[in-house]
Amino acid sequence: MLLFFYHLQGWKLEGGGPQSRRCIIIGAPHTTNWDFIFFAGATHELGLHAGFMGKDTLFRWPMGRFMREMGGVPVVRSSRQNYVEQMIEAFRTRDELMLVIAPEGTRKQARRWKSGFYHIAVGAGVPIVLGWLDYNTRRGGLGPEMMMTGDYPADMARIRAFYEERLPGHPQLAAITAGDESDDRDPAHQRRADRRAHAGAVRAGGAD
Known part of the structure; x- marks a missing residue:
């Protein structure tokens, strides 16, 4: 049924799939639930088995x-690990995982992107694949794989440059370089989060 709507809407896919079998695929801009139709159709057309996060209660009988x-x-809400740490662990234990994340976190125009996808990529040592879609032309695709350096502002500037080239002047692109939402956290909370992310990165690196 999803593929029927994908073809019915006349979407055209540009480019191929990622070379890496372990990566994070982000999709932007996220403006409607119909975005899912495109990404479901695109991943099927490319022969990709994409992954997604879900509450652990959905994985019960x-x-x-x-x-x-x-x-x-599954993301275990009751775990001492936050979802970033749990996804880093999932990458550590799997030979193949293409995790799809919508960094805006909402269909409404976000003030800034959520940075969880970034911290997962850094902690797990996997590339980010830039997915895009243009409702004006009914075209979309998967862009380049980018390894993150740990310099959040610089990396996000590189990501925004790609989307600006594909979707020049789109009003939602400013959110990409508006800063890490963790900037709004209490400093003590941020220090704890930084220590957890660092520990996850060390564990992921030690598995290689």
């Missing part, structure tokens, strides 16, 4: 097997 077969990765 009778839906558990279905969710995992669809590429779901």
